[in-house]
Amino acid sequence: MTEATIRDVARRAQVSVATVSRALNRLENVSEQTRNRVAEAVRELGYIPHAGARSLSLARTNAIGVVLPDLHGEFFSEIVRGMDREASRRGYLLLLSNLHGRKQQAANALLAMRGRVDGMLVMAPQLSEAELSEALPARLPTLLINTRTQEGGRPSIHLDNRAGARAVVEHLVSIGRKRLIHIAGPDGNIDAQERADAFRRACAANKVGYEVVAGDFSEDSGTAAIGSLIARGAEFDAVFAANDNMAIAALHALRSAGIRVPEQVAVAGFDDIPLARHLGISTVRVRIAELGERALGRLIDLIAGAEPGGDELHAPELVVRSTTDRGSTG
Amino acid sequence: MTEATIRDVARRAQVSVATVSRALNRLENVSEQTRNRVAEAVRELGYIPHAGARSLSLARTNAIGVVLPDLHGEFFSEIVRGMDREASRRGYLLLLSNLHGRKQQAANALLAMRGRVDGMLVMAPQLSEAELSEALPARLPTLLINTRTQEGGRPSIHLDNRAGARAVVEHLVSIGRKRLIHIAGPDGNIDAQERADAFRRACAANKVGYEVVAGDFSEDSGTAAIGSLIARGAEFDAVFAANDNMAIAALHALRSAGIRVPEQVAVAGFDDIPLARHLGISTVRVRIAELGERALGRLIDLIAGAEPGGDELHAPELVVRSTTDRGSTG
DNA sequence: CTGAAAGCGCTTACAG
DNA sequence: CTGAAAGCGCTTACAG
Numbered sequence: 001m002t003e004a005t006i007r008d009v010a011r012r013a014q015v016s017v018a019t020v021s022r023a024l025n026r027l028e029n030v031s032e033q034t035r036n037r038v039a040e041a042v043r044e045l046g047y048i049p050h051a052g053a054r055s056l057s058l059a060r061t062n063a064i065g066v067v068l069p070d071l072h073g074e075f076f077s078e079i080v081r082g083m084d085r086e087a088s089r090r091g092y093l094l095l096l097s098n099l100h101g102r103k104q105q106a107a108n109a110l111l112a113m114r115g116r117v118d119g120m121l122v123m124a125p126q127l128s129e130a131e132l133s134e135a136l137p138a139r140l141p142t143l144l145i146n147t148r149t150q151e152g153g154r155p156s157i158h159l160d161n162r163a164g165a166r167a168v169v170e171h172l173v174s175i176g177r178k179r180l181i182h183i184a185g186p187d188g189n190i191d192a193q194e195r196a197d198a199f200r201r202a203c204a205a206n207k208v209g210y211e212v213v214a215g216d217f218s219e220d221s222g223t224a225a226i227g228s229l230i231a232r233g234a235e236f237d238a239v240f241a242a243n244d245n246m247a248i249a250a251l252h253a254l255r256s257a258g259i260r261v262p263e264q265v266a267v268a269g270f271d272d273i274p275l276a277r278h279l280g281i282s283t284v285r286v287r288i289a290e291l292g293e294r295a296l297g298r299l300i301d302l303i304a305g306a307e308p309g310g311d312e313l314h315a316p317e318l319v320v321r322s323t324t325d326r327g328s329t330g
Numbered sequence: 331m332t333e334a335t336i337r338d339v340a341r342r343a344q345v346s347v348a349t350v351s352r353a354l355n356r357l358e359n360v361s362e363q364t365r366n367r368v369a370e371a372v373r374e375l376g377y378i379p380h381a382g383a384r385s386l387s388l389a390r391t392n393a394i395g396v397v398l399p400d401l402h403g404e405f406f407s408e409i410v411r412g413m414d415r416e417a418s419r420r421g422y423l424l425l426l427s428n429l430h431g432r433k434q435q436a437a438n439a440l441l442a443m444r445g446r447v448d449g450m451l452v453m454a455p456q457l458s459e460a461e462l463s464e465a466l467p468a469r470l471p472t473l474l475i476n477t478r479t480q481e482g483g484r485p486s487i488h489l490d491n492r493a494g495a496r497a498v499v500e501h502l503v504s505i506g507r508k509r510l511i512h513i514a515g516p517d518g519n520i521d522a523q524e525r526a527d528a529f530r531r532a533c534a535a536n537k538v539g540y541e542v543v544a545g546d547f548s549e550d551s552g553t554a555a556i557g558s559l560i561a562r563g564a565e566f567d568a569v570f571a572a573n574d575n576m577a578i579a580a581l582h583a584l585r586s587a588g589i590r591v592p593e594q595v596a597v598a599g600f601d602d603i604p605l606a607r608h609l610g611i612s613t614v615r616v617r618i619a620e621l622g623e624r625a626l627g628r629l630i631d632l633i634a635g636a637e638p639g640g641d642e643l644h645a646p647e648l649v650v651r652s653t654t655d656r657g658s659t660g
Numbered sequence: 661c662t663g664a665a666a667g668c669g670c671t672t673a674c675a676g
Numbered sequence: 677c678t679g680a681a682a683g684c685g686c687t688t689a690c691a692g
Contacts, residue, residue, distance in 0.1 A: 002469065003444075003467060003468060003469050003470075005684095005685055005686085006685065006686065007685080015662075015663085016662065016663045016664075017663090017685090017686080017687090018662070018663060018664080018665095018687080018688075019661085019662060019663075021686070021687055021688085022661095022662085022687090022688095025687085029661055029662085030661070030662085031661060031662090034661080034662085046468055048441050048444040048467050049444065049445070049685085049686080050444060050445030050684090050685050050686065051442060051443070051444055051445040051446045051686095052382060052385050052386050052391065052445035052446050052684090052685080052686090053386055053445060053668090053684070053685030053686040053687090054445070054685080054686055054687080055382050055446075055668090055686090056382050056383055056386055056667095056668050056669065056670090056684090056685080056686070056687095057667080057668055057685080057686045057687045057688085058668085058686085058687070059668070061382065063425070063446070074407070076407045076410075076411070077404070077406045077407030077410075080406075080407075080410070080426070081406070081428075084426065084428045085428075085430075088427070088428060088430060093425055093426070093427055093442060093446075094425070094426040094427070095393070095423055095424070095425050095426070096410070096414065096423070096424040096425070096426050097418070097423055097424070098411075098414045098415075098418060100415075100418060111378050112381060112423060113381070114333075114378040114379065114380060114381055115379070115380030115381040115382035115383060115384070115669080115670095116381045116382055116385075116393070116423075116446075137333060137378050138333060138376055139332065139333050140333075248608075274604075274605060275604060275605055275608060278578075278605060278608075278609075279608075335668095335669055335670085336669065336670065337669080345678075345679085346678065346679045346680075347669090347670080347671090347679090348671080348672075348678070348679060348680080348681095349677085349678060349679075351670070351671060351672085352671090352672095352677095352678085355671085359677055359678085360677070360678085361677060361678090364677080364678085379669085379670075380668090380669050380670065381670095382668090382669080382670090383668070383669035383670040383671090383684090384669080384670055384671080385670090385684090386668090386669080386670070386671095386683095386684045386685065386686090387669080387670045387671045387672085387683080387684055388670085388671070388684085389684070445685080445686095661692105662691100662692085663690105663691090663692090664690095664691090665688100665689100665690090665691105666687105666688090666689090666690100667686105667687085667688090667689105668685105668686085668687090669684105670683100670684085671682105671683085671684090672681100672682090672683090673681100673682090673683105674679105674680095674681090674682100675678100675679090675680090675681105676677105676678085676679090
């Protein structure tokens with residue numbers, strides 16, 4: 001009635017469970033005859049090894065825990081796709097747990113992984129490093145993604161927001177823009193913060209005028225930002241939004257107001273979502289799948305005993321399209 | 331040196347492991363004093379229960395296996411998002427395994443789940459039902475998604491492609507179109523097949539002219555389809571593409587050829603990807619996340635002992651936008 | 661080459 | 677209310 005176990009196979013093949021185990025795991029020291037008898041019993045019974053029991057015995061699960069916050073579509077699917085690609089290549093399964101909301105729940109999600117995975121990939125912007133350390137099983141190899149870590153802390157991998165923002169500013173300057181606006185992302189968000197920071201510094205370094213206005217990554221906030229700039233008669237010749245959604249909204253808002261893009265105002269975003277390509281918006285391409293792949297790869301090395309290493313930056317790439325054409329101002 | 335176990339906690343709290351287990355699982359029959367001693371030992375040792383061992387003992391993992399083929403971004407993230415939402419609501423984790431390519435690998439992916447999950451959600455268009463039955467642990471509750479099943483077979487859930495295609499045709503007819511083109515999806519694909527089938531039937535039922543031309547869900551194939559229709563001087567006043575990508579390409583191809591949309595030719599797609607909304611393309615909205623949610627929910631009920639039930643259809647919704655405006659022909 | 665036995669870290673009747 | 681013991685389904689030294 002219930003699924004066959006290794007004992008059923010042993011009984012049927014008339015050998016011990018030890019021998020079945022050896023035969024199944026292709027150890028050398030099993031006679032061919034025995035091996036065949038075991039194989040036949042396995043077939044007859046439709047036996048499938050119980051991975052859970054095997055894991056307990058080996059202290060090894062061949063699974064990686066992946067803990068992610070609520071992510072927007074593109075980012076989520078791309079990062080998981082990358083992780084999955086590398087995982088299947090290296091013989092691991094992915095145990096997924098999304099962090100909806102509250103801190104306590106987030107901590108629980110981490111605890112629930114103990115004994116089911118060999119290591120964890122964690123992206124938990126809502127937890128501080130102290131809270132993380134508290135919630136993480138002590139001896140479980142863990143790699144942090146886009147999470148604020150202290151100097152010399154846990155091994156981690158970060159998107160290089162600063163390099164991306166810098167590249168955008170330098171590009172805008174190179175096409176002759178002199179008054180740049182940055183529509184920022186939401187307050188607590190570390191990516192948004194790094195992009196805004198780097199924007200300020202790059203503008204200062206390049207000696208161009210600049211201003212940072214508030215946004216929250218939503219299209220509505222992009223529209224609102226442009227609206228209030230125009231309302232108060234601000235002068236600017238370039239808008240760099242902290243993500244593509246806001247850049248798209250900005251583009252529409254500008255054109256609706258009769259402002260020509262890129263002739264009067266250049267527009268750039270961040271992320272390179274499919275829509276950005278379709279609308280010809282210049283942006284910063286983040287190879288998210290590669291980031292996931294790299295994170296998984298490093299974690300598995302870690303599990304295998306490699307040196308932890310420190311923080312690693314994942315470089316994005318500037319993509320120039322029609323919204324920042326050299327145009328009339330250039 | 332190694333992570334603390336229940337025995338360490340028992341030793342420290344000076345009780346038996348049985349008592350620790352009871353205290354941890356909040357059973358009634360533990361004195362308050364004992365309970366406190368255990369809690370303190372747990373805290374001091376930073377003890378975290380080993381979920382793997384617990385599962386083996388309980389014959390219950392609180393995890394669901396999810397086996398999906400290589401999926402394009404939007405669909406993948408949405409269906410996993412829906413599953414995850416319901417899973418976290420009901421206290422389950424998701425064990426993910428993507429099926430890249432070959433059949434044998436697909437079968438192995440299924441086997442690897444045995445003993446790690448309480449049930450499986452499987453979308454495996456590359457396997458026949460016989461191959462599936464072969465590869466699936468016999469007694470593991472399984473729900474199939476968008477997979478070809480025979481009458482009265484395993485419990486499953488399907489996207490109702492026929493209802494969607496029918497709705498599009500009826501809408502096109504209602505705005506006065508009389509010669510409809512369907513750009514089909516790839517040959518072996520069951521969704522594509524159902525959409526094309528339903529298209530043919532609905533056209534016949536509504537007594538309008540129609541033709542099905544080849545496509546493969548890619549934008550290029552949509553462009554090519556329109557190109558050859560125009561080249562041979564075909565006459566038509568509506569194009570229904572089997573997905574939004576092809577609809578988008580068709581829209582561009584038509585307009586490049588100087589054909590007005592929707593005045594001369596109406597255009598509709600299937601899926602409702604974000605780009606479709608931006609370009610104002612009429613389409614069929616598939617609430618993918620809801621499909622995932624529903625699938626997970628049904629599976630958990632199944633695990634809990636509910637009646638298997640048969641195949642269930644997930645209804646999509648017609649979304650009318652500017653590419654099928656009533657327009658001049660209406 | 662093969663088997664008996666201990667062990668992986670839990671849970672849970674069974675006694676008391 | 678609590679403990680000793682068996683059991684979940686595997687693996688692996690240890691003997692032979």
